[in-house]
Structures are given as C-alpha cells and as structure tokens.
Amino acid sequence: MVSKFREVFSSDLLELRELNAQIQELLDKRFIRPSASPWGAPVLIVKKKDGASIFSKIDLRSGYHQFKIRLEDVPKTAFRTRYGHYEFLFMSFVFINAVLVYSKSKEEHANHLRIVLGILGNQRLYAKFSKCDWLKSIVFLGHVVLKEGVMVDPQKIEAVKNWVRPTSVTEAR
Numbered sequence: 001m002v003s004k005f006r007e008v009f010s011s012d013l014l015e016l017r018e019l020n021a022q023i024q025e026l027l028d029k030r031f032i033r034p035s036a037s038p039w040g041a042p043v044l045i046v047k048k049k050d051g052a053s054i055f056s057k058i059d060l061r062s063g064y065h066q067f068k069i070r071l072e073d074v075p076k077t078a079f080r081t082r083y084g085h086y087e088f089l090f091m092s093f094v095f096i097n098a099v100l101v102y103s104k105s106k107e108e109h110a111n112h113l114r115i116v117l118g119i120l121g122n123q124r125l126y127a128k129f130s131k132c133d134w135l136k137s138i139v140f141l142g143h144v145v146l147k148e149g150v151m152v153d154p155q156k157i158e159a160v161k162n163w164v165r166p167t168s169v170t171e172a173r
Contacts, residue, residue, distance in 0.1 A: 019043065023083055028168070035087035037078035041117040056113060057138050060120070060127045067091040099127075100140050109134065 068090055071078060077088035101116050102107035115158040120127065137146040144151050166172040 009085075019081060020083055023086065024080065031090045032086045032088050034080040035075065035085045037075035037085070037087055039076055040057050040078040040080040040085055043081050054074075056101045056109070056134055057140060058101065058116065060099070060125055099137070100141070102145065102147070106134075 023032070046069060069088060074087050074089060077092060079088075099116060099120070101109070101112050103112045117127065137144055139145075139153055140152050142156055144153050
C-alpha cells in the first residue's frame with residue numbers, strides 16, 4: 001500500500017514539475033500571459049505518442065506557437081492551473097501538431113516534401129528534422145496510415161475491447 005502511494009505521489013510530483021516548467025517556458029517566451037478571463041479550461045498532461053510511416057510526418061518546431069491569436073479571441077484561450085490563470089497569445093498545441101505528407105513514389109515524395117517545406121518556410125514555420133523521416137506506416141490522429149489505406153489504431157480498439165465493465169455507480173462515474 002505504501003509503495004503504491006509513493007508511486008502515485010512521485011508520478012503526480014513529476015507531472016506538477018513538468019506543468020510548472022512548461023508554464024514558465026511559455027511565459028518567458030511571451031506565448032502566454034496571466035489571465036483575468038471568465039473562461040478557463042483545466043490542463044491535462046498527456047504523453048505524446050509518435051508513430052511510424054512510409055509517408056513523412058513533419059513536426060513543427062514550436063509549430064503551434066507560431067500563429068498569433070487575434071486579440072479579441074485571446075480571453076477564450078484561458079486555462080487554470082494551481083500556479084495561476086493564463087491565456088495564450090499564440091495558438092496552443094491543440095490546433096496544430098504535425099503535417100502528414102504522402103506520395104505514390106520516392107520521386108514524387110521528394111518533390112512533395114520540397115513543396116511543403118518551401119511553403120512552411122515562406123510562412124516562417126520550421127520543422128523538427130530530428131523527427132522527420134520516410135516511413136512505411138505512421139500512427140496519425142489515432143489512425144494507422146499505410147500503403148493499403150487508413151485504419152483505426154489497433155491500440156485504440158484494444159482499449160475498448162478490454163474495457164472492464166463497471167460494477168457500481170462509483171466505477172461508472
């Protein structure tokens with residue numbers, strides 16, 4: 001029992017440290033500011049899952065923080081944490097995550113990548129090349145994209161298939 005408590009407590013502490021570090025980084029870069037907005041969504045930290053593909057998945061370097069939000073819409077982006085109430089001045093990660101490029105041949109793919117990267121560069125959007133590769137399948141937005149087509153990520157199906165039926169009102173909540 002004590003070891004389970006330590007495990008949960010340690011996990012919560014790491015999550016709080018990560019949240020605090022991310023808020024400080026966003027404040028330092030002036031991507032967010034303290035908020036007095038009447039709106040405020042809670043923040044959840046979700047570990048990012050990266051997939052694989054014959055296609056290319058281009059992650060933008062701080063991509064979601066490269067688009068300014070219209071001043072009149074800034075209060076709508078408010079979020080609350082135990083460290084304060086903030087609002088985004090630049091678009092948050094929920095809106096843009098990655099660009100998926102796919103093609104019929106290697107030559108066509110090289111051309112498509114040149115076009116996409118050129119457009120991104122013209123808009124001053126920059127990719128993380130450490131995560132950019134030519135792959136045969138990729139997990140993207142909860143789906144697996146392959147030469148044969150698109151299918152739901154099997155891990156998503158497994159979670160539903162293995163769902164334990166609730167036996168009480170408390171478990172159902």
